[in-house]
Amino acid sequence: MIELKNIFYSYSANSSENTVALKDINLKINKGEFIGIAGHTGSGKTTVAQILAGLINPSEGEIVVNGESFSDYKSAARALRQKVGIVFQYPEHQLFEETVYRDIAFGPKNKGLNEKEVDECVRKSASLAHLKEELFDKSPFELSGGQKRRVAIAGVLATEPEVLILDEPAAGLDPSGRARLLEELRRIREEGTTVILISHSMEDLAENVDRIILLGNGEKIKDASTSEVFQDVQSLENCSLEIPEITKIIKILNENGMNIPENIFTVEDACDAICKALEVSQ
């Protein structure tokens, strides 16, 4: 659906040297996928996300949207903005309306929908984001941090994007808030939205996404299915990332004489596999 070809991007920083943030990035986003983007701090994850969302124009490269190639970045950006919604890190900092309801309605209103359609959009996205309707008349500034984040995410969902990008959406949430957020993402994905999750947490990626794009120093290191990426320990280490904790535990168990398949990345799968291995050995 969206394709980036040989994309370069550099920030003209306030010094005599330019920072090249992205080097020769090629990637393809297909409809209905759940994709993870991982990489060390400063590897270019946010920059890629902003290009995908049509918020910054690459310095070089080609953007293809729905099979149509754009050489003119301005129209490419317009096409991307219509398709892609992005939830930035700490999205709660962008709330501005007097009430929660009106803040969520900002996006659909900009799309020119009538009042009834806007109302439908708001209610639907609020329920997707697990936001109670009692909060609709409150000021967004009176809410707790987690609730604010829900409002912000609902505000992006309300624009009904075909592709939803989330940049570290779980940062600063407690474990249960984190689990609930990921659960919401799975639901959004089931509704047919393509979801791109940027995260440092290998556990979150392992349990949710189908495909992982690894970035390191602005270059694409690997782009493969989740299990394939986690088996390539070398690439992960090159990006200063680690395999999920549970996979490490399995490796340690195997070193100590157990025999469990090592392509296991979630706690539930590990549970089953360990039980099975114990049965066999008895």
Place this chain on the structure above:
Amino acid sequence: MIRDITIGQYYDAPSPIHKMDPRTKILWTLFYMITLFVVEGFWSYVVIVASTALIIALSKIPVKFMLRGLKPIILLVVITAALNLFMTQGENVIFSKGIFTITLEGVYMAAKMAVRIILLIIGTSILTLTTTPTVLTGGLEILLSPLKKIGVPISVFVMMVGIALRFIPTLLDETDKIIKAQTSRGADFENKNPVKRIKAMIPILIPLFVSAFRRADDLAVAMECRCYNADADRSSYRRFAFGKRDFYALMYAVIFVIILVVIKVVL
């Protein structure tokens, strides 16, 4: 877009201007600003423009970067020039239609004001572009310290200037992020209709103010927690010393004045 604003930002480069004592640079800027508003006549401005160009070249700040910084003030320059163009009374009418009269004096006045504003902005941005906020405020504090004797709260003032300068890039980054976030939600900042354009600022300004207050509050609490007292008599780990470069700057200023005086007398 928002990154075009270079006022108050620091641009790192290995240049003699960067290494100069901040006090020299502050005094130079002050001197430059005064000169800018007292000199008259075409040739004086030629000299000022030339010496400004020389300083920019020495400072190793790309000309493109300097010019980009002028973008936000274009409107101000245009309005000032237009006002001067139409409002100045004069003898030599070159164009007249209805209430609009343009005189030769008006044209001179408009050109002079435009050049003055542009040079003023360039001159002050050279100071901030080549000096980090901490060094700048350090220099300012020493220069203003005599006023402490008559009870002016210089330390507080300098601290406020320092914090303000320090927060310009932070708030610009924040603005950039908010603009992107609202753009992604379909906000339209490029509408031709001026009323709609102003209305489109609300979703940017409110989060920006909220975050500015939050940051100010956080900073105030953090300073309070460390028992900050602006009036404390404190020393600084930074020692400023005048050196060869500062002597050259002084020589430069002297030559600059002599040339301007000569022009005034001769022409």
